[in-house]
Amino acid sequence: MEFRVRSAVADTPAYVPGKPAAPVAGQKAYKLSSNEHFMSPLPAVVEAAAKSLETMNLYGDPGVFDLTEEMAQHLSVETNQLVFGAGASEILAALFHITAEPGTEVVFPWPSFEMYVPLTLLEGATPVKVPLREDLGHDLDAMAEAINDRTRLVILCSPNNPTGGPVGREEFEEFMAKVPHDVLVVLDQAYFEYMVEGGFDGVDALPSHPNLVVVRTFSKAHGMAGLRVGWAVAHPDVISAMRTAIMPFSVSRVAQAAASASLRLASDVDVRAKEIARIRDDMQARLREIGVPVADSQGGFLWLPLEDKAEEFERACRDVGVAVRQLTGGVRVSIGEEEAMDRVAHVASELVARGHASGATTSGQES
Ligand SMILES: *Cc1c(COP(=O)(O)O)cnc(C)c1O
Numbered sequence: 149m150e151f152r153v154r155s156a157v158a159d160t161p162a163y164v165p166g167k168p169a170a171p172v173a174g175q176k177a178y179k180l181s182s183n184e185h186f187m188s189p190l191p192a193v194v195e196a197a198a199k200s201l202e203t204m205n206l207y208g209d210p211g212v213f214d215l216t217e218e219m220a221q222h223l224s225v226e227t228n229q230l231v232f233g234a235g236a237s238e239i240l241a242a243l244f245h246i247t248a249e250p251g252t253e254v255v256f257p258w259p260s261f262e263m264y265v266p267l268t269l270l271e272g273a274t275p276v277k278v279p280l281r282e283d284l285g286h287d288l289d290a291m292a293e294a295i296n297d298r299t300r301l302v303i304l305c306s307p308n309n310p311t312g313g314p315v316g317r318e319e320f321e322e323f324m325a326k327v328p329h330d331v332l333v334v335l336d337q338a339y340f341e342y343m344v345e346g347g348f349d350g351v352d353a354l355p356s357h358p359n360l361v362v363v364r365t366f367s368k369a370h371g372m373a374g375l376r377v378g379w380a381v382a383h384p385d386v387i388s389a390m391r392t393a394i395m396p397f398s399v400s401r402v403a404q405a406a407a408s409a410s411l412r413l414a415s416d417v418d419v420r421a422k423e424i425a426r427i428r429d430d431m432q433a434r435l436r437e438i439g440v441p442v443a444d445s446q447g448g449f450l451w452l453p454l455e456d457k458a459e460e461f462e463r464a465c466r467d468v469g470v471a472v473r474q475l476t477g478g479v480r481v482s483i484g485e486e487e488a489m490d491r492v493a494h495v496a497s498e499l500v501a502r503g504h505a506s507g508a509t510t511s512g513q514e515s
Contacts, residue, residue: 156250156272163266172469178488180465181473183309183339183449185371186484187420196409197375200402208401215399215408219379222411223351228384231391232407234398236338236365236378241267242393243361243380247300247332248273255294256303257286259310259476261336264303273300284311284443284451288319292326302327305336306347310473310480311453312445314347324357332386334361339447341369341421342428347446351381358383366403368448369421370410375403424448428483434493439500453478457499464495 166181212232220227233239240263248254250272256264258277268275276294281287286304295302304323306315315335327333335350350362361382367373377399380390399407410417425446432450435442443451454461455477462474465481468491473480481492 160269169471177469180482181471193409197406200405234376245393252300253298254301288323303334307446311451312447317348343446377407
């Protein structure tokens with residue numbers, strides 16, 4: 149069927165989500181392809197969500213009043229520095245919508261979060277993908293050089309999805325000193341709670357950088373991916389502009405109730421996030437011992453830069469009932485149950501036994 153659409157739509161590829169897990173011969177299947185939290189939700193959060201279902205005939209509070217108040221207190225910021233949306237995805241979409249248009253450019257590291265590409269193209273703007281450094285950190289010098297008169301938005305992803313490297317405070321400050329003050333810089337911290345070292349809390353940098361927008365979500369460490377709540381913290385003027393591009397009522401009543409409950413349990417959420425970080429670090433060491441390349445990760449996942457062996461690795465994982473995510477240059481494995489980690493480690497040993505990944509143990513940072 150032919151119908152008239154914006155030319156940008158024809159040029160925008162649809163987002164390809166992670167594959168579902170396919171069970172093999174009666175075994176439990178594991179989905180490690182979408183960075184979902186593998187532990188069951190905290191009971192008090194489920195309870196709060198269930199209770200709010202009783203009023204599903206009502207819209208959620210369009211002003212997200214209670215959650216905004218609680219988050220402002222939690223982060224020690226003003227309420228007018230916060231806006232919530234249907235996941236960090238809607239928050240990011242709003243940021244693209246208020247800045248990018250045909251003839252303008254959006255600068256981001258690559259590989260990074262897949263969505264940055266279609267979000268740029270849908271606005272008719274041009275993506276400027278700046279390759280990560282060899283050690284898989286953001287090449288902030290190259291990113292600063294890529295900024296010009298046409299640049300409207302710059303995105304940093306810390307820890308970076310899918311490679312896991314964080315942006316450090318010092319390199320961030322050096323970078324910000326080179327960015328024009330009227331260009332918005334987004335610090336996407338979807339995996340903030342999993343960071344143990346090397347990164348920093350973007351909220352701490354807000355007072356000295358009015359053009360900084362910190363993006364966070366309840367989808368990852370809070371384990372609420374299915375309820376869609378994300379938020380931005382920024383200068384009130386940036387937040388006001390973002391509100392024009394966020395759908396009213398996009399954060400449901402159930403989602404707001406669950407998010408408030410989860411925020412009240414922030415220390416439990418953090419304990420679980422650090423437990424996942426510990427499994428991540430153990431698994432990283434284990435894979436290195438086996439002899440496959442693994443990047444140093446501060447996210448809720450590991451990155452195996454397997455290059456031309458990535459497809460084979462993904463297939464071998466699928467054959468043992470584990471869905472992992474093949475992306476440009478490698479495979480991303482979300483942290484999951486012990487049994488799932490064991491199967492991935494087994495697939496890795498077999499790959500090495502076939503002589504496919506030998507001598508590649510030093511990818512990523514040292515150690
Ligand atoms: C998962 C993710 C998001 C978006 O998650 P939502 O579920 O929409 O909150 C944003 N940025 C990065 C880097 C992510 O990995």
